[in-house]
Amino acid sequence: MTESVLKILPLDSGFSVTTLIKTVQAIIQSQTNGYIHLETVAGERWWLDFRVGRLLWAGGGQHRFRRWQRLLNKHCPDLQPSDVRLRESEFFDHWEYVALSVLLRRQQLHREIAIAIIQSTLSEVLFDICHAVEDLTQFSHTTDRQSRLTQPMAILSSTTLFYNVKTELELWQDGGLGTISPNLSPVIIDNRQLKQCTQPRTYQILKRLLQGNRSLRELSQITGREVSALARMLTGYVGRDIVTLNPIDDLPSPYASITPKVPHKVAQNLPLIFCIDDSPQVGYLIEEALRPAGYRCISIQDSIQALAQVIRHKPDMIFLDLVMPIANGYEICKQIRRIKAFRQTPIVILTGNDGLVDRVRAKASGATDFMSKPVDPITVIEMVRYQLANATDEPEKL
Numbered sequence: 001m002t003e004s005v006l007k008i009l010p011l012d013s014g015f016s017v018t019t020l021i022k023t024v025q026a027i028i029q030s031q032t033n034g035y036i037h038l039e040t041v042a043g044e045r046w047w048l049d050f051r052v053g054r055l056l057w058a059g060g061g062q063h064r065f066r067r068w069q070r071l072l073n074k075h076c077p078d079l080q081p082s083d084v085r086l087r088e089s090e091f092f093d094h095w096e097y098v099a100l101s102v103l104l105r106r107q108q109l110h111r112e113i114a115i116a117i118i119q120s121t122l123s124e125v126l127f128d129i130c131h132a133v134e135d136l137t138q139f140s141h142t143t144d145r146q147s148r149l150t151q152p153m154a155i156l157s158s159t160t161l162f163y164n165v166k167t168e169l170e171l172w173q174d175g176g177l178g179t180i181s182p183n184l185s186p187v188i189i190d191n192r193q194l195k196q197c198t199q200p201r202t203y204q205i206l207k208r209l210l211q212g213n214r215s216l217r218e219l220s221q222i223t224g225r226e227v228s229a230l231a232r233m234l235t236g237y238v239g240r241d242i243v244t245l246n247p248i249d250d251l252p253s254p255y256a257s258i259t260p261k262v263p264h265k266v267a268q269n270l271p272l273i274f275c276i277d278d279s280p281q282v283g284y285l286i287e288e289a290l291r292p293a294g295y296r297c298i299s300i301q302d303s304i305q306a307l308a309q310v311i312r313h314k315p316d317m318i319f320l321d322l323v324m325p326i327a328n329g330y331e332i333c334k335q336i337r338r339i340k341a342f343r344q345t346p347i348v349i350l351t352g353n354d355g356l357v358d359r360v361r362a363k364a365s366g367a368t369d370f371m372s373k374p375v376d377p378i379t380v381i382e383m384v385r386y387q388l389a390n391a392t393d394e395p396e397k398l
Helices: 017-030 064-075 095-105 111-131 158-174 191-197 200-209 216-223 227-238 254-258 264-269 280-293 303-313 329-337 356-365 377-390
Strands: 004-009 033-040 045-051 054-060 136-144 185-188 243-246 272-276 296-300 317-321 347-351 369-372
Touching: 017 033, 017 045, 017 111, 017 136, 017 158, 045 111, 054 095, 054 111, 054 158, 064 111, 064 216, 095 111, 095 280, 111 158, 158 227, 185 216, 185 227, 191 200, 200 216, 216 227, 227 243, 272 280, 272 303, 280 296, 280 377, 296 303, 303 329, 317 329, 317 377, 329 347, 329 356, 347 356, 356 369, 369 377
Parallel strands: 272 296, 272 317, 317 347, 347 369
Antiparallel strands: 004 136, 033 045, 033 136, 045 054, 185 243
């Protein structure tokens, strides 16, 4: 059974980077699985996911979507963000990690590249947290016996990560960058003076790059210079009121930017497919397969909430995982079938063990069909079309 305990830690006036690192490491090393949540006075939020004493993933911050697009472009330039259908953050907080897992499973991404993206994400998030340590107003952590992210691609040492981040932060501060964030965007405010004090070629490069639409981290990737070296160079212009550093908005959600706009009334008439599976990767794959084919999808990881969500949304078809914590697929299927309105709703059992015993038990529980894992997008679409074509709206007669 999954247990969660939320603990809020006090932040005293002496809370420093060193204290932060020691506190995070103590939490990670004393628990099996869990999540650390941090927030600043300005409302900036981060979370750290850990498993078996090591960091698994980190997210949040000012430029969540910019970071994802930048790192994807850096490590696999042939792969566009629009090549993967991404989920809204409110549907699942860790869609970036799920997307990497999907790309890896499809062999569109090498494991070494996925690990590099994970490590870069962890390093940047940890740097931003340490950089904003004086502005932290909330520090809490939740311990869970079961992690939401299954099949980890890489579990990295928090000790090594924090050592590298602390070293990078010290270099940043020693370079006189102080409170300057690498998420700020430089923009020229005095073109005339910049032209007078730089070489013609340098001026043209700066004029093209410093337009207030890219962060220091993005410019670092474009120019190939370390972000700290680039920031130090630009602060010389900042001190002379030639360039200023401004906050820049995050990019729109990739999900919103690549999903076709469907009129509300039309969308409501599309068949609704449920996926009840504690693995977010499975739900992600099914959604990614079905949405372009003209179906609405809802993915549910919490088996306890499954029945209530089915009653609320009244799906046209349900994919149901066989093995889940607390309530398994057999139990949920029986509960759904007890409700008159869902006695004819197609329920397809998902399992990695396609055995005769499981098939018999699934049929006895009221399942319509069986589908083996790992799920295949083409098979998913074919199954949905077949089941909906053969479904009847009339409830079974007693």
